[in-house]
Amino acid sequence: MxxxxxxxxxxxxxxxxxxxxxxxxxxxxxxxxxxxxxxxxxxxxxxxxxxxxxxxxxxxxxxxxxxxxxxxxxxxxxxxxxxxxxxxxxxxxxxxxxxxxxxxxxxxxxxxxxxxxxxxxxxxxxxxxxxSGPRLNRYLVHESVTAQLRTLGCYKNLAYGINYLQEAVYIAVCNRQACSLGELCTKAGEPFGVNGPAVRSALERLNARLYKSNTPAYQMLCERNGKTPQDRLTVSELLEAVIARTHHDLRC
CATH class of the missing domain: 3.40.50.2300 (Response regulator)
Structure with a gap:
């Protein structure tokens, strides 16, 4: 691919x-x-x-x-x-x-x-x-997600996982679609010709990378989800946190 x-x-x-x-x-x-x-x-x-x-x-x-x-x-x-x-x-x-x-x-x-x-x-x-319009919204979402990932401990590594996360957040924020994790993974994979389970697997690997980075930002997200700083977020928890922050960044 x-x-x-x-x-x-x-x-x-x-x-x-x-x-x-x-x-x-x-x-x-x-x-x-x-x-x-x-x-x-x-x-x-x-x-x-x-x-x-x-x-x-x-x-x-x-x-x-x-x-x-x-x-x-x-x-x-x-x-x-x-x-x-x-x-x-x-x-x-x-x-x-x-x-x-x-x-x-x-x-x-x-x-x-x-x-x-x-x-x-x-x-x-x-x-x-x-x-302007959707073109600008997609850019702003991608910039917000990229900035969050830097804080959480990931840069250009696992590029496809990052792309899927950016697309999933764009769908959730700009299309205002209420989707289950499975539906969101399926929709995020469509532009890449990739099925939902493959997207979910890539997001799991991305989440594992962030967990290993063990940054204060990742530990804080764990605490906000009722976990200890040493725990690991689920993919759903990671997505919800990134979507919420992107909503805040875009003021939407």
Missing amino acids: TEEKLVERVTALFADSDAAQRKMIRLYAETNDAIEASAIIDSGAEVLHMLQGGLRPEVLVLDSVLSDTTIFPLLRSIRQQQIEYEPHIIVTLMPSAAPQIEKILTLGAECTIFKPYSLPELFDTVYQTAA
């Missing part, structure tokens, strides 16, 4: 005059499942050339000072281009440039991010700027 990517990717063009920053963006993009870097460049002229040439990223991430221009003439030039779509635009800038934000937004940017920023923050902003 090949790994499925159920989060639909957002395409983005990044323009930054700092070579080190471009390198970090490129490396981070290579490991990010949610954002596809259509181009990573250093000048406003390249941005305009690529748009005129037919490149259609959903998001433009533009530094306020590029190698050949500043943000104001670049935003005006983008607006003046005869292209059939309007990209979402994010502008990165130093805190000292805060007085320029109102003008930047007036010229077509949707939001700004102060430098220095973390790459997870930047990429999360890119996704949430472009996506």
Whole structure:
């Protein structure tokens, strides 16, 4: 079975005059499942050339000072281009440039991010700027579940178990379906062409990994379920805890 990517990717063009920053963006993009870097460049002229040439990223991430221009003439030039779509635009800038934000937004940017920023923050902003509806909900669920698993002691190991857990939580949270564990496992396996018992088995292995990690977060979940910190959660208890936390994160 090949790994499925159920989060639909957002395409983005990044323009930054700092070579080190471009390198970090490129490396981070290579490991990010949610954002596809259509181009990573250093000048406003390249941005305009690529748009005129037919490149259609959903998001433009533009530094306020590029190698050949500043943000104001670049935003005006983008607006003046005869292209059939309007990209979402994010502008990165130093805190000292805060007085320029109102003008930047007036010229077509949707939001700004102060430098220095973390790459997870930047990429999360890119996704949430472009996506909406079920596409955004699935992304938010997957981000919440991934963050919870890190706290509970699991990273990219047992990838298929993580994918099944993410899908099960998405079904429970966003589709608001009241399902038994068996029904939820069956539904979570459908996008992967996997039956319910195989999903249940993968979730059992994932739960065993978390139990062996013995993190304070896992021990706390045990205590909340009336167990000792040394006990092991059932798959149902783990799912219920992750679903509840995801509900809280999404405020739904």
